[in-house]
Amino acid sequence: MLGTAVINPPPTDAPVLQGLWDSVRAGQEQLLLSPYLPASCAFLMHVTLCAPFLVLDVLGSVCQRVRSWRIEAGSPPSLRRWYDCFGRLLYRYLTTVLPATALFQTALRSPTFPVQAPSCWQLFVQVFACFLLFDALFFIWHLSMHRFSWLYRKIHQHHHQHHIPFALAAQDASSAELLSQLLLALTSAWVVGCHPLSEVVFHILNTWLAVEDHCGYNLPWALHRLLPCMGGAPYHQAHHSLHSGNYAPYFTHWDKLFGTYYS
Numbered sequence: 001m002l003g004t005a006v007i008n009p010p011p012t013d014a015p016v017l018q019g020l021w022d023s024v025r026a027g028q029e030q031l032l033l034s035p036y037l038p039a040s041c042a043f044l045m046h047v048t049l050c051a052p053f054l055v056l057d058v059l060g061s062v063c064q065r066v067r068s069w070r071i072e073a074g075s076p077p078s079l080r081r082w083y084d085c086f087g088r089l090l091y092r093y094l095t096t097v098l099p100a101t102a103l104f105q106t107a108l109r110s111p112t113f114p115v116q117a118p119s120c121w122q123l124f125v126q127v128f129a130c131f132l133l134f135d136a137l138f139f140i141w142h143l144s145m146h147r148f149s150w151l152y153r154k155i156h157q158h159h160h161q162h163h164i165p166f167a168l169a170a171q172d173a174s175s176a177e178l179l180s181q182l183l184l185a186l187t188s189a190w191v192v193g194c195h196p197l198s199e200v201v202f203h204i205l206n207t208w209l210a211v212e213d214h215c216g217y218n219l220p221w222a223l224h225r226l227l228p229c230m231g232g233a234p235y236h237q238a239h240h241s242l243h244s245g246n247y248a249p250y251f252t253h254w255d256k257l258f259g260t261y262y263s
């Protein structure tokens, strides 16, 4: 396991994390073992993280300043689009993601809860390593779906119905694509050898970044403005508009390396 092999800091430098981890283990261990927890949390987390962008979209119809942050000129998506997308997401989670992840948790995974919490450094490096690995795996998978027309039609085309995406559309994908993304995220955390706490932080940040990628706004405080190695919403929106290029989800190095980068 990469994370545990490479990182070996003193574990006592994170009393806050240890306290948090102890309280989670003491009160919620039974809940954490529920096979329905991963899908339920993933759905609720996605919807919750989209809520600020719903507020922006509503404000955008009356506030010029909010409209000026939009990448594509024109009106923000209507409440009807949000509502329809929410219905599709709920249906896919209930019919596919929930049963599949419950089966995965029951049959293949036996979560363990170590006594020791990760140190802050350990948590940072594990989460960062997860992002680097997930970004590379997703780049390969996404590029393949665009290169092979059968994969595109059967799996990825549904997501490309949004030429101008909005936050909730980050997960408006076919059942197969939703499951493949989940598998890539779980695989990344497994290969890195994440502590459960690091894995939770990775999944939360991963959901947030995917939502931000699709939000349709080039916000003044967006992460890609601070970290030029990240593409952010303009980078992914270019992919939706052009139907090609910018295949990596977050970082730009793979696209630059393979000549598929569009600014």
Ligand SMILES: [Zn+2]
Pocket (backbone or CB within 6 Å): 142, 146, 156, 160, 239
């Ligand atoms: Zn695509």
Ligand SMILES: [Zn+2]
Pocket (backbone or CB within 6 Å): 159, 165, 170, 214, 236, 240
């Ligand atoms: Zn997308």
